[in-house]
Amino acid sequence: MLFNSLGYFAFLLLPIPIAWVLPARARVVMLGAFSVLFYAMWRWEFSLLIVFSAAVDFVCAQEIHATDIVRKRRGWLLTSLIVNLGLLLAFEYTYFFYDNIALLGAAAGYDVPALEGLGIRIILPLGISFYTFQTISYTIHVYRGIIEPTRRFPLFFAYVTFWPQLIAGPILRASEVMPQLETKRRLSRDDLSRGMLLILTGLFKKVVLADTIASFVDGAFSIDPSLMTALDVWTATFLFGFQIYFDFAGYSDIAIGSARLLRMKFPLNFSWPYMAVSLQDFWRRWHISLSAWIRDYLYLPLTGQQFRTRSTGGLAVAAVSDSNQLDRVGRDRALLTSWLIMGLWHGAGWTFALWGLFHACVILLYRYAPFLSQLPKKVPLLGWCLMLLIAMVSWIPFRSTSVEQALIMFAKIANPFDYTWAARRVRGYTYILTAVVLLAMLGAYGCKWVQETYAVPRLVVSAAATVSVALMASSILLFMRDVKQFIYFQFRVS
Numbered sequence: 001m002l003f004n005s006l007g008y009f010a011f012l013l014l015p016i017p018i019a020w021v022l023p024a025r026a027r028v029v030m031l032g033a034f035s036v037l038f039y040a041m042w043r044w045e046f047s048l049l050i051v052f053s054a055a056v057d058f059v060c061a062q063e064i065h066a067t068d069i070v071r072k073r074r075g076w077l078l079t080s081l082i083v084n085l086g087l088l089l090a091f092e093y094t095y096f097f098y099d100n101i102a103l104l105g106a107a108a109g110y111d112v113p114a115l116e117g118l119g120i121r122i123i124l125p126l127g128i129s130f131y132t133f134q135t136i137s138y139t140i141h142v143y144r145g146i147i148e149p150t151r152r153f154p155l156f157f158a159y160v161t162f163w164p165q166l167i168a169g170p171i172l173r174a175s176e177v178m179p180q181l182e183t184k185r186r187l188s189r190d191d192l193s194r195g196m197l198l199i200l201t202g203l204f205k206k207v208v209l210a211d212t213i214a215s216f217v218d219g220a221f222s223i224d225p226s227l228m229t230a231l232d233v234w235t236a237t238f239l240f241g242f243q244i245y246f247d248f249a250g251y252s253d254i255a256i257g258s259a260r261l262l263r264m265k266f267p268l269n270f271s272w273p274y275m276a277v278s279l280q281d282f283w284r285r286w287h288i289s290l291s292a293w294i295r296d297y298l299y300l301p302l303t304g305q306q307f308r309t310r311s312t313g314g315l316a317v318a319a320v321s322d323s324n325q326l327d328r329v330g331r332d333r334a335l336l337t338s339w340l341i342m343g344l345w346h347g348a349g350w351t352f353a354l355w356g357l358f359h360a361c362v363i364l365l366y367r368y369a370p371f372l373s374q375l376p377k378k379v380p381l382l383g384w385c386l387m388l389l390i391a392m393v394s395w396i397p398f399r400s401t402s403v404e405q406a407l408i409m410f411a412k413i414a415n416p417f418d419y420t421w422a423a424r425r426v427r428g429y430t431y432i433l434t435a436v437v438l439l440a441m442l443g444a445y446g447c448k449w450v451q452e453t454y455a456v457p458r459l460v461v462s463a464a465a466t467v468s469v470a471l472m473a474s475s476i477l478l479f480m481r482d483v484k485q486f487i488y489f490q491f492r493v494s
Contacts (some may be wrong), residue, residue, distance in 0.1 A: 054135060064142050098115055164259045
C-alpha cells in the first residue's frame with residue numbers, strides 16, 4: 001500500500017483515534033497489529049520474516065544484558081548480526097554475487113546458467129534493509145550499555161514494525177521511539193495541524209513535483225549517452241537530483257506526519273540539502289537517519305572515535321579529530337569502506353558502488369585541499385555553487401542503468417568541446433523546467449530565511465501559509481491521477 005494512495009489514508013484514519021484513547025500497553029499492541037496488517041497487504045508471508053527477525057534480536061538483547069561474561073555477550077551480538085545481515089545478504093545480494101561469479105566464469109570459458117534457469121526466483125522483502133538496520137542498532141545499543149532491553153516483546157515489535165517508518169525509514173533508535181510508545185500524551189492541536197501539514201507537504205513533493213519531473217528524467221536518460229551534449233547531461237542529472245529529493249523527502253514527510261498523528265514525534269530526515277555549502281554539509285541534511293547510522297555503526301568504530309546515540313547530525317558530524325587512534329591512511333580507508341557500503345546499501349549493483357566511491361573521493365578532496373575546506377566559511381556562495389554541481393553530478397551513476405553509461409556521461413561533462421547548444425538532444429522545455437524548479441527552490445528557501453531572520457508580521461505569515469496550503473491541496477487533487485511507486489522502492493526490489 002503506497003503512501004500516495006487513497007487506500008493508505010483510508011487505512012490511517014482507523015488507528016488515529018484509537019491511538020489517542022487507548023492506554024499505553026493496549027496502544028502498543030494495537031500499533032503492532034496494524035503494522036503487521038499494513039505489511040501483510042503486500043505479501044503476508046514476508047510479515048513472518050519480520051516477526052522472526054524481531055524475535056531473534058529480542059532474545060539476543062535479553063541474553064546480552066543477562067551476562068557479564070564478555071565471550072557470551074559477543075556471541076549473542078554475533079548471533080544477531082549473522083541472522084540479520086545473513087537475511088539481508090541472501091534476499092538483496094544473491095543475484096548480485098551470482099551474476100558477478102557468472103561473468104567471471106564466462107570469462108574463464110565456463111557456461112554458468114542464470115538463477116532463473118535453475119528455478120530460483122528471489123523477491124526482495126519491502127523495507128528489509130531499513131528494519132534490519134533498526135534491529136541491529138537495538139542489539140548494539142544493549143551491548144554497548146546505552147539502553148536496557150525491554151522485557152515486553154509487543155513493545156519491541158511495535159518499534160521494529162511501526163508502519164510509517166517500516167518501508168523506507170527514517171531509521172530511528174529504540175531510545176527515540178520506544179519511550180514515546182509507552183508515554184501517555186493528550187491530543188493537541190499542534191500534533192494534528194503539524195501532522196496533516198507534513199502529510200500535505202509530502203504529497204505535494206511526491207505527486208506534483210517528483211512525478212511530474214519523472215517523465216522528463218526518463219526521457220533524458222533514455223537517450224544514447226554518446227549522442228548527448230554536456231549541457232544535456234547536466235540538465236538530465238539536475239532534474240534527477242530534484243526528482244529523487246522530492247520523491248524521498250516527500251515519503252519522509254508523509255511518514256513523519258503519520259507518526260505525528262499517532263502521538264509520535266520523529267526528527268526530520270531532510271533539511272534543505274541542496275542549500276548546503278559543502279558536500280559534508282550536504283550529508284548533514286540528506287537522509288539524515290541513514291547517514292547517522294553509517295556514522296555510528298560503521299565509520300566511527302572503524303576510526304576508533306566515540307560513537308553517538310542519536311539519529312541526527314548525519315555522517316558529516318563524524319569529523320576526524322587529532323586524537324584519533326588511526327593514522328591518516330587508516331582514516332581514509334575507513335571513509336572509503338563506509339561509502340562503498342553506503343552505495344551498495346542503496347542497491348545491489350556496481351553503479352551504486354560507483355556512486356558511493358564518488359562521494360568518498362570528493363570528501364577526501366575536501367579534507368586535503370585547504371582551498372576547498374575553507375571555501376564554505378570564506379566564500380559561502382561559491383561553496384554552495386560548487387556543492388550543488390558536485391551533488392547533482394554524483395547522481396549520474398545512481399540513475400544510470402550501467403557503469404558504462406555513467407562513465408560516458410561523466411566524460412561528456414569533462415570534455416569542454418561537448419558544451420554546445422546546437423547539437424543538444426534533450427528538448428528545450430526540459431531545460432526550462434530545470435531552471436524553473438531551481439529558481440522555485442531558491443525562492444522557497446529565501447522566504448524561509450526571511451521569516452527566520454526578520455520579524456515578519458504574524459498576519460503575513462498566516463496569510464502566506466493559508467495560500468500555500470490551498471495551492472498544494474488543489475494541485476495534489478489535480479495531479480493525483482496515477483499512483484506511482486516511490487523511487488527507493490524501485491531501486492530496492494529485485
